[in-house]
Amino acid sequence: MSQSQPIISFKDFSFKYKTQQEATLKHLDLDLFPGEKVLILGPSGSGKTTLVKCINGLIPNQDKGMISGKCVINGKEINHTSIFQRGNDVGTVLQDSDAQFVGLSVGEDIAFYLENKNVPLHDMQAKVTKAAEVVGLDSFLSSLPFDLSGGQKQRTSIAGILHGNAPILLFDEPLAALNPSMSESIVDLIDRLNHQEHKTVVIVEHRFEEVLHKEIDKIVLLNEGQIVKIGKPDDFLKDDILEKYGIRNPLYLDALRKVSGNLKQDHDLWNVDLINPSDYQSDFQKFLNNRSSQPDKLTQKDAKGIIDVADLRYSYDGQHQVINMVHLHIKRGEKISIIGKNGSGKSTFAKLLTGILRPTTGDILELGKSIKHQTIQQIGQQMAYIMQDPNKMIVKDTVEDEVGLALQLRGISGRELGDRVAEALNVTDLYAMRHWPVNALSYGQKKRLTVASLLVLNPACLIMDEPTAGQDFEHYQRMMAFVDHVIQQKQMTLIVITHDMQLALEHTNRAIVIDQGAVIADDDPFKVLNDKWIVRQAGLRQTSIYRLAERIGVNGENLARASINV
Numbered sequence: 001m002s003q004s005q006p007i008i009s010f011k012d013f014s015f016k017y018k019t020q021q022e023a024t025l026k027h028l029d030l031d032l033f034p035g036e037k038v039l040i041l042g043p044s045g046s047g048k049t050t051l052v053k054c055i056n057g058l059i060p061n062q063d064k065g066m067i068s069g070k071c072v073i074n075g076k077e078i079n080h081t082s083i084f085q086r087g088n089d090v091g092t093v094l095q096d097s098d099a100q101f102v103g104l105s106v107g108e109d110i111a112f113y114l115e116n117k118n119v120p121l122h123d124m125q126a127k128v129t130k131a132a133e134v135v136g137l138d139s140f141l142s143s144l145p146f147d148l149s150g151g152q153k154q155r156t157s158i159a160g161i162l163h164g165n166a167p168i169l170l171f172d173e174p175l176a177a178l179n180p181s182m183s184e185s186i187v188d189l190i191d192r193l194n195h196q197e198h199k200t201v202v203i204v205e206h207r208f209e210e211v212l213h214k215e216i217d218k219i220v221l222l223n224e225g226q227i228v229k230i231g232k233p234d235d236f237l238k239d240d241i242l243e244k245y246g247i248r249n250p251l252y253l254d255a256l257r258k259v260s261g262n263l264k265q266d267h268d269l270w271n272v273d274l275i276n277p278s279d280y281q282s283d284f285q286k287f288l289n290n291r292s293s294q295p296d297k298l299t300q301k302d303a304k305g306i307i308d309v310a311d312l313r314y315s316y317d318g319q320h321q322v323i324n325m326v327h328l329h330i331k332r333g334e335k336i337s338i339i340g341k342n343g344s345g346k347s348t349f350a351k352l353l354t355g356i357l358r359p360t361t362g363d364i365l366e367l368g369k370s371i372k373h374q375t376i377q378q379i380g381q382q383m384a385y386i387m388q389d390p391n392k393m394i395v396k397d398t399v400e401d402e403v404g405l406a407l408q409l410r411g412i413s414g415r416e417l418g419d420r421v422a423e424a425l426n427v428t429d430l431y432a433m434r435h436w437p438v439n440a441l442s443y444g445q446k447k448r449l450t451v452a453s454l455l456v457l458n459p460a461c462l463i464m465d466e467p468t469a470g471q472d473f474e475h476y477q478r479m480m481a482f483v484d485h486v487i488q489q490k491q492m493t494l495i496v497i498t499h500d501m502q503l504a505l506e507h508t509n510r511a512i513v514i515d516q517g518a519v520i521a522d523d524d525p526f527k528v529l530n531d532k533w534i535v536r537q538a539g540l541r542q543t544s545i546y547r548l549a550e551r552i553g554v555n556g557e558n559l560a561r562a563s564i565n566v
């Protein structure tokens with residue numbers, strides 16, 4: 001790789017948003033060279049997205065503020081380049097794929113990027129079809145954006161940049177909405193664009209283990225708007241620097257550290273396939289001999305049922321069956337993950353449980369009663385649905401008003417209202433902030449607020465859509481410790497919809513796997529991930545711990561259970 005001229009260069013660069021008192025990026029010095037693949041890591045709020053915006057032109061063209069120092073992208077200073085000119089140098093995939101849709105259909109959206117380059121029509125059709133095939137959306141070319149699942153939208157925006165001419169590609173959390181096996185394919189695809197088309201690639205992603213599926217040239221670690229360290233992945237993995245900054249190491253490295261104490265330093269640590277298994281075999285055998293490989297006793301054996309699904313079917317258009325579930329029984333106190341491919345029907349199922357959608361045929365019994373004749377408010381009283389983005393749920397201006405809203409709508413007032421709001425605020429650790437305006441809360445606090453505003457109703461079940469997506473490890477741990485605490489204190493059932501296999505293993509004791517609307521597995525999550533057929537069929541990923549077990553020659557399910565439960 002020629003290191004003559006950087007393609008992205010920051011020299012003593014600072015940026016302060018117009019509305020902020022202090023600079024968000026401070027005195028950055030960073031050179032990235034043509035053909036490099038770079039990962040930007042850092043805790044939440046460290047300035048990663050702000051850095052991305054400087055590269056793709058949103059700063060200073062859309063987000064105004066004060067710049068000092070110099071930032072040059074492909075030979076042009078950012079102060080003197082419009083956002084359209086920058087589009088020729090930089091292709092971007094954003095975290096919020098809703099915001100990126102410009103076409104009326106998937107095909108139009110992908111084509112939009114080619115139209116700009118005056119591609120002849122027949123070439124364009126072939127290129128659009130090819131791009132859609134690469135991301136597994138060829139049968140969705142005429143679908144409307146609003147008819148797509150979250151992950152399908154994200155795949156469309158990735159397809160859109162495949163045939164552009166921009167030499168720099170930016171990916172801001174590209175994997176957050178993708179099912180695990182698709183995210184592996186996207187990491188492969190990014191690697192091909194980097195190696196075969198010589199694109200310079202900059203990725204921001206919290207799912208570090210999944211990005212490391214292919215080699216990264218350089219990691220830039222940011223904290224509070226400053227660069228803490230630049231280096232190769234192994235420079236970060238051999239000690240605990242990432243954990244210090246709230247970033248989680250790959251699971252297999254955690255296991256190696258727990259079991260063997262010190263890592264053998266002479267290996268490439270970034271890839272589980274490059275470690276030397278014989279170095280670790282006896283340590284792992286000893287470790288497993290000393291530990292139980294039995295699943296946690298399911299304390300819910302005698303618990304009451306709260307959800308019964310009977311011959312449930314749902315279709316949006318009267319033709320395609322999106323949900324097709326024969327039978328499902330869920331008890332009080334269970335902690336369940338719903339996992340499966342993008343578009344398999346997970347969100348549709350959650351919307352049926354909460355009364356947002358109504359079954360085409362069949363029924364759901366909740367606490368023994370059919371939901372057929374219940375209103376959405378009545379169902380919501382027992383089934384609390386927490387969407388992924390708290391900003392889409394909050395309607396009131398202050399914390400206390402938001403939490404009281406659901407009770408007021410049900411005619412509750414006076415002392416009872418005050419007591420129940422105070423209790424929910426206490427459980428969620430928001431009582432001290434009860435008079436705060438909602439917009440002064442951080443993302444994590446807003447998420448807790450959405451939980452509080454549904455907890456006041458004393459629901460039987462908390463249904464959470466990707467509770468930890470887009471959050472760094474520290475926030476992830478805090479969020480899940482909080483959820484575990486609430487569930488236990490209130491004896492509730494937890495249902496999480498997630499693509500995060502680590503979350504399913506660590507915080508749930510039953511995984512329901514959905515494929516094309518049907519349940520194809522329903523078991524202990526450690527067992528589910530040990531079944532290669534299910535993993536492949538449902539687009540899951542075993543996590544690096546199972547691969548480590550395979551290399552060392554021990555049982556993957558036992559190793560994952562023992563090392564995660566240490």
Ligand SMILES: Nc1ncnc2c1ncn2[C@@H]1O[C@H](COP(=O)(O)OP(=O)(O)OP(=O)(O)O)[C@@H](O)[C@H]1O
Pocket residue numbers: 017018019020024042043044045046047048049050051063470472
């Ligand atoms: N449009 C904006 N106007 C004012 N301040 C902003 C704006 N966008 C971001 N900030 C501030 O800049 C800081 C860094 O935000 P940024 O989104 O760059 O962080 P991040 O590292 O990408 O975080 P995350 O991992 O949570 O996405 C935050 O403290 C935020 O308050």
Ligand SMILES: Nc1ncnc2c1ncn2[C@@H]1O[C@H](COP(=O)(O)OP(=O)(O)OP(=O)(O)O)[C@@H](O)[C@H]1O
Pocket residue numbers: 146147148149150151152177179316317322340341342343344345346347348349
């Ligand atoms: N409003 C809608 N109208 C028509 N079809 C829809 C609509 N919403 C979703 N679909 C389709 O229903 C299927 C299931 O979508 P759903 O959102 O339930 O999937 P999911 O498993 O939650 O996916 P993801 O993991 O990507 O969030 C998909 O094929 C999707 O295209």
